[in-house]
Amino acid sequence: MITIFLKHQQDKNLKEIQKVQESNKLWEIFPPKEARVVSWYVMMGIGQVVTVKIPASALRTLNLAIENGAWGAFDTEFYPTYDYVPVWQSRVKSKK
Numbered sequence: 228m229i230t231i232f233l234k235h236q237q238d239k240n241l242k243e244i245q246k247v248q249e250s251n252k253l254w255e256i257f258p259p260k261e262a263r264v265v266s267w268y269v270m271m272g273i274g275q276v277v278t279v280k281i282p283a284s285a286l287r288t289l290n291l292a293i294e295n296g297a298w299g300a301f302d303t304e305f306y307p308t309y310d311y312v313p314v315w316q317s318r319v320k321s322k323k
Contacts, residue, residue: 228265228280228308231293233301235274244300253296261285274301278308 235244248254258264262279269275281289293303 228278228310229286229289230276230278230306230308232273232304232306233275233277233297234304236300236302239300247300248296251296251299253300256296257292259285259288259292261288 239247258277258279259281262281262285265278265280267275267277279289297303
C-alpha cells in the first residue's frame with residue numbers, strides 16, 4: 228500500500244486548483260486502474276489523503292499519474308504503508 232498526500236497549493240484558490248486538475252485530466256488518469264482505493268479523505272486546510280493498494284509492478288504508473296495529473300494543483304508526498312490492525316489484534320488476543 229501507499230499513502231499519497233495531495234496538498235493544496237496555497238497560492239491557488241479552489242477554482243484555480245480545479246482548472247489545473249481538468250487541464251491535466253487528473254481524474255481520468257488517477258487512480259490508475261491497477262490501484263484499489265483503500266481510503267480517501269479530504270483534510271480541511273490541507274488537501275486530500277489517498278491510500279491505495281497497488282502491485283509493485285504498477286508503481287511507475289501511479290507515479291506518472293501523479294506527476295502528469297496532480298502537479299500544478301497539489302504538492303505531493305508518498306508514504307509506503309501497511310495495515311497494522313491485524314498485528315495489533317493478534318497482540319491483543321494473545322494477552323487474553
